[in-house]
Structure formats: structure tokens, C-alpha cells
Amino acid sequence: MSLFSKSRKKPRIGDVFVLSFPGGMYCFGRVIQNNAIMCKAPIFNLVYIYKYIKKDKNDVPQDLGVQNLLLPPIVTNNQGWLRGYFETIKTVDIHEGEVLPIHCFENDDFSPAKYFDEDEKELNTKYTICGSYGLASFWYVYKQVSKKLNLPLPALDPEDEKS
Numbered sequence: 001m002s003l004f005s006k007s008r009k010k011p012r013i014g015d016v017f018v019l020s021f022p023g024g025m026y027c028f029g030r031v032i033q034n035n036a037i038m039c040k041a042p043i044f045n046l047v048y049i050y051k052y053i054k055k056d057k058n059d060v061p062q063d064l065g066v067q068n069l070l071l072p073p074i075v076t077n078n079q080g081w082l083r084g085y086f087e088t089i090k091t092v093d094i095h096e097g098e099v100l101p102i103h104c105f106e107n108d109d110f111s112p113a114k115y116f117d118e119d120e121k122e123l124n125t126k127y128t129i130c131g132s133y134g135l136a137s138f139w140y141v142y143k144q145v146s147k148k149l150n151l152p153l154p155a156l157d158p159e160d161e162k163s
Contacts, residue, residue, distance in 0.1 A: 003154055004087035010034065011045050011078060014094050016064070017086045018057045019049075019142060021151045026057040029086070029141075030064055032099055036075050036118040038135045044075050046103060046118045049145060060089055065098050071144050072131035073103045075118060080138030083160055100129060107133035 003020040011017070015031040033046035051070040052061045061068070080086035103118045104127035115123040116133055139156070146153050 004084045006084040007081045007088070009081070009088070011081060011088065012091055014091045015088045016060050016090050016092055017047075017081075017088045019086060019145060020057070020154060021053075021146070022154055023152070024055050025053050025151060026055070027070070027145050027149070027151075028052050028054075028061060028064075028089075030092075030094075032073070032094065033118060037120045038075050040120070044077055044135060047074050047076055047141075049074065049141065051149075053149060053151070057087070057089060060092075064092070066100050066129070069129065070148055071141075072129050073100065073105070073118070074131055074136045074141060074144075075105070075134075076136045076138065076141060080141065083138065083157065085138045085142070085154075085160075100127075102127050104130040105133040106130050109133075 011031045011034050013031055013034055017029050018026040020026055029047050029049045031045050031047055035042045036044045036046040038044050048069055049071045050068050104123055105116050107114050115126050117123060142153060
């Protein structure tokens with residue numbers, strides 16, 4: 001079963017969304033870009049996931065700064081929203097200090113590893129906050145949050161288990 005209503009609405013920059021976990025716990029994320037490039041296609045979402053866990057999904061944290069990131073930046077598609085695993089709560093303006101100056105993604109398909117930004121431009125160095133290069137599924141996001149916060153994973157819709 002989906003956790004939220006499925007949405008065909010394309011995520012917008014500044015959209016704050018939630019992931020739902022068993023026990024009525026919600027984790028918050030935000031769309032930082034909706035035209036990130038992966039596999040040469042500029043159609044993906046660069047999202048941040050924050051360390052906040054709350055019982056009320058509408059209790060959006062006030063401080064969505066980079067110091068409160070739970071995970072490094074992630075590039076994902078719209079499937080989390082389309083399948084009802086992410087729910088947009090509201091859209092808020094993004095202010096200075098709420099976005100990393102450089103988004104770094106490590107591609108370990110190379111030896112030594114190479115580093116790229118969200119536009120697939122190669123970086124000269126690895127930055128302190130560095131995500132994994134590649135397109136992440138909504139389920140990858142759930143598993144990473146679950147692992148970091150020791151939360152049980154929700155049940156997947158049987159249709160999504162085939163994906």
C-alpha cells in the first residue's frame with residue numbers, strides 16, 4: 001500500500017516533503033533542484049533529507065539549513081511522489097545557508113574514484129559532504145534514513161516490490 005496519496009504533480013524547488021515510518025514517525029526532505037542531470041538527462045530532483053523526526057507531518061522544522069542534513073544530497077526521480085511514498089507538505093523559499101555551495105557525488109566506478117556535481121561536471125576534489133553518484137530510488141532513500149535513525153521500514157506496495 002502507498003503511504004500517501006499518489007501525486008502526478010512535478011516536485012518544485014523548495015517543496016518540503018515527508019517520508020512516513022511505522023509508529024507515526026515522519027522524516028522531512030526538501031527539493032533543492034528539479035533539473036539535476038543524471039545519465040545526461042536534466043529531469044531529476046536534487047533533494048536534501050534532514051535529521052528531524054516528528055509525529056506530526058505538518059510540524060515542518062523551521063531550520064532547514066545544511067547543518068541539519070541527515071544524509072548527503074541525493075538525486076532521485078519523481079517515483080516517490082508518483083507512487084505515494086513522498087508527500088509534499090508545503091513549499092518554502094530557499095535562503096542563503098540552506099544550500100551547499102558545491103554538491104559532490106562520488107563515482108567509484110573509476111579507480112581512483114571521481115567526483116561530480118549535480119550537472120555531471122567533474123570536480124577536482126572530494127568535498128566533506130559527498131553523496132553517491134547515481135540515480136537513487138525512493139526505496140534507497142527510505143533505507144538510508146532507516147539505517148541512520150534506526151527506524152523500521154514501512155511495507156512496500158506489492159506492485160512496487162516488482163520494481
